[in-house]
Structures are given as C-alpha cells and as structure tokens.
Amino acid sequence: MIVAERKPLAEILKMVQDCKRILVLACKGCVTVCSAGGEREAEILASLVRLGLQKEGKEAEVNTASLVRQCDKEYIDSLDQYKGQYDAILSTACGVGVNFIANLRPAEHVYPALNTTFFGGSAEQGVWKEMCAGCGHCVLHFTGGLCPVARCAKSLMNGPCGGSVNGRCEINAETDCVWQMIYDRMGRLERQQELTASAPIRDWSSSGHGGPRKRVREDLTV
Amino acid sequence: MSFTPDIRLFSCHYTAQQSCTEGGSILRELNFPANITMTRLACTGKIEETDLLKAFEDGADGVYVVGCPLDGCHNVKGSQRAAKRVASVRKALVEMGVEQDRVRMYHVERGLHPEFIAVAEEMDALIRSLGPSPFCRKAA
Numbered sequence: 001m002i003v004a005e006r007k008p009l010a011e012i013l014k015m016v017q018d019c020k021r022i023l024v025l026a027c028k029g030c031v032t033v034c035s036a037g038g039e040r041e042a043e044i045l046a047s048l049v050r051l052g053l054q055k056e057g058k059e060a061e062v063n064t065a066s067l068v069r070q071c072d073k074e075y076i077d078s079l080d081q082y083k084g085q086y087d088a089i090l091s092t093a094c095g096v097g098v099n100f101i102a103n104l105r106p107a108e109h110v111y112p113a114l115n116t117t118f119f120g121g122s123a124e125q126g127v128w129k130e131m132c133a134g135c136g137h138c139v140l141h142f143t144g145g146l147c148p149v150a151r152c153a154k155s156l157m158n159g160p161c162g163g164s165v166n167g168r169c170e171i172n173a174e175t176d177c178v179w180q181m182i183y184d185r186m187g188r189l190e191r192q193q194e195l196t197a198s199a200p201i202r203d204w205s206s207s208g209h210g211g212p213r214k215r216v217r218e219d220l221t222v
Numbered sequence: 223m224s225f226t227p228d229i230r231l232f233s234c235h236y237t238a239q240q241s242c243t244e245g246g247s248i249l250r251e252l253n254f255p256a257n258i259t260m261t262r263l264a265c266t267g268k269i270e271e272t273d274l275l276k277a278f279e280d281g282a283d284g285v286y287v288v289g290c291p292l293d294g295c296h297n298v299k300g301s302q303r304a305a306k307r308v309a310s311v312r313k314a315l316v317e318m319g320v321e322q323d324r325v326r327m328y329h330v331e332r333g334l335h336p337e338f339i340a341v342a343e344e345m346d347a348l349i350r351s352l353g354p355s356p357f358c359r360k361a362a
Contacts, residue, residue, distance in 0.1 A: 009318055010317065
C-alpha cells in the first residue's frame with residue numbers, strides 16, 4: 001500500500017487560513033489501511049482544523065466526506081454533489097489523489113493534508129515499513145524476495161557494503177542490513193551460490209528518472 | 223477576575239460506578255468539583271480522539287479521562303488505548319501552541335476511591351491556573 005502521514009498542523013492551517021468552507025475529503029484506499037487519511041482520521045483533522053482556526057479568531061465550516069478512492073475518475077466525478085459548496089478541498093489521500101482532483105477539477109482548490117512517504121506494509125499494529133521503491137525493474141527473483149533497492153540505504157545491487165555491523169545498517173542502526181538478510185535467506189533456501197554472480201550495471205531509466213511514467217493496457221482501453 | 227473552568231471528564235464505568243449512586247450525592251459530599259461534567263463510558267477504550275476534541279469545540283477549558291490502571295483494565299487494553307488517544311490529542315494541542323495539560327489521562331483503581339476525587343481536584347486546580355481555553359476566542 002501507499003503509506004502516508006499527516007502534515008504538521010501549522011502547515012495545514014496555513015493552507016486553509018482564508019477559507020470559510022472546507023471539505024476534508026477522506027480516501028477509503030491505502031491511507032485508510034495505514035491510518036493516515038481514512039474517515040476516522042478525516043474526522044479528527046476536521047476537528048483540529050476547526051479548533052486551530054477558532055484559536056486564531058477565525059470561523060469556518062469544516063465538514064467531511066469520503067471517496068472509495070481518490071485515484072479513479074469515476075469516484076472523483078461524485079464530487080459534483082459538492083459543487084460550489086466549499087472554498088477548498090483538504091484531501092487526506094496520498095499525493096495521487098490530490099493530483100487526480102487537481103487534474104479533474106481545474107477550477108477548484110485542493111490541498112494535501114498528508115505527506116506521502118513510501119510503498120510499504122504493516123509490520124505490526126501501528127508500524128509500517130518500506131518494502132518497495134516502485135523502480136520499475138523488479139529484481140526480487142535474484143534476491144530471495146527481499147528488495148535491495150528499497151531496503152538498502154544505498155540501493156546496492158551487489159551488497160552488502162563494508163559498513164554493516166552485526167547485520168545492521170551503518171546509516172541507521174535500527175535498520176536490518178537487507179543484504180545480510182538476503183545472504184542468510186538465500187543460504188536457508190540453498191541458493192547462496194547464485195549470489196556469486198555479479199549483478200550488471202543497472203538501467204535506472206524505468207525508475208522515473210525519465211519523467212512521469214505511464215502504463216497503458218491496450219486491451220482495456222475500450 | 224474569577225474564573226470557573228468548564229471541565230469535561232470521561233470516566234470508565236467501573237472506575238466511576240459508585241459515583242452515580244444516590245443521584246451523585248456521594249460525589250457532592252466528597253467535594254467533587256461542581257464544574258466538572260462527567261460522561262461515563264462502558265470502557266475508556268471506547269473513547270475516540272474526536273470525543274476529546276469535540277469537548278474543546280463545545281467550550282471545555284480542560285478535558286480528562288479516568289480509566290483503570292494500565293495492568294488492571296476489565297477489557298484488558300481499554301485504558302491503554304485511551305491513554306494513547308489522550309497522548310495523541312496532547313501532541314496535537316502542542317502543534318497548535320496550546321498547553322498539552324488541558325487534556326490528561328489518569329489511571330485510578332476501580333470503585334470510588336479518594337484518588338477519584340483527588341485527580342478531579344488536581345485537574346480543577348490545573349485548569350484554573352492555565353486560564354480559559356484559547357479555543358474560545360470569538361471570530362473576528
């Protein structure tokens with residue numbers, strides 16, 4: 001899922017300080033699962049925005065609504081029901097949702113309530129960890145299913161580097177060295193020999209360095 | 223200028239169960255501050271951050287939650303969950319430049335013990351010292 005977290009309140013309040021009618025728009029997709037921007041978090045944020053503005057002597061009508069996803073045109077279309085009712089939409093979706101609204105509602109103000117952080121999973125309740133960098137060229141079949149692009153601080157293809165100590169990363173001692181994990185796991189799978197082959201110089205053109213990426217499936221574009 | 227704070231208490235049913243007997247007369251006899259409005263919950267684990275924030279929106283100067291001891295909740299983790307939610311609201315108050323002590327969590331034994339009255343008096347004194355809620359400023 002896409003993992004995100006709420007922006008600092010001061011930053012959010014500054015965005016909407018001159019608005020009199022604000023719609024805090026939740027997303028029921030990834031940000032609900034990572035407890036950053038679902039209906040519950042939107043209700044909390046709406047209350048915080050009302051209080052924050054009230055503290056500055058300002059009054060605003062702040063309501064909430066939610067979309068199944070903010071990254072699909074069909075759901076964004078349902079915003080028609082709020083047309084003219086709000087000065088701004090404060091989206092608790094990831095950056096994709098904010099972009100979608102901005103693209104599809106050219107005359108409306110939309111602001112991001114979250115910082116979109118990474119692609120990850122829930123390691124335990126309340127803890128999310130980055131697992132994928134969306135680099136566009138997956139090498140997990142060479143590395144026992146563990147990603148060196150997202151989980152190695154240096155994104156090394158032929159790790160580990162010389163800095164890991166006792167299986168921990170030299171950049172952050174709380175982080176496991178993913179190359180140590182790859183080595184150990186490949187050993188358990190009796191595939192350690194495969195690691196003696198050098199990975200070739202990587203072509204990073206698939207990872208977004210050539211600008212925004214796009215995927216088209218002709219069979220679906222009816 | 224005298225200031226009588228509006229304080230909202232959210233209390234665990236088990237912690238506060240004796241407080242409602244005989245129409246609350248026991249609390250009055252024990253000098254439970256009259257400016258504290260109590261809402262009893264089946265468990266403080268049921269409380270949401272929005273409940274605490276709504277109390278401030280409704281004009282409270284201070285809000286506090288009284289739940290079971292951390293290791294003695296009838297519902298095992300209810301008071302632990304409540305403490306986490308109170309902590310989250312405290313953090314949000316700091317972000318807004320508001321004293322975090324306007325919202326507090328207390329863990330008190332079940333039944334009407336002196337501590338139930340003591341924390342009420344402590345909260346009352348604390349909010350009196352902090353003054354009126356900064357959220358009550360009239361719109362310009």
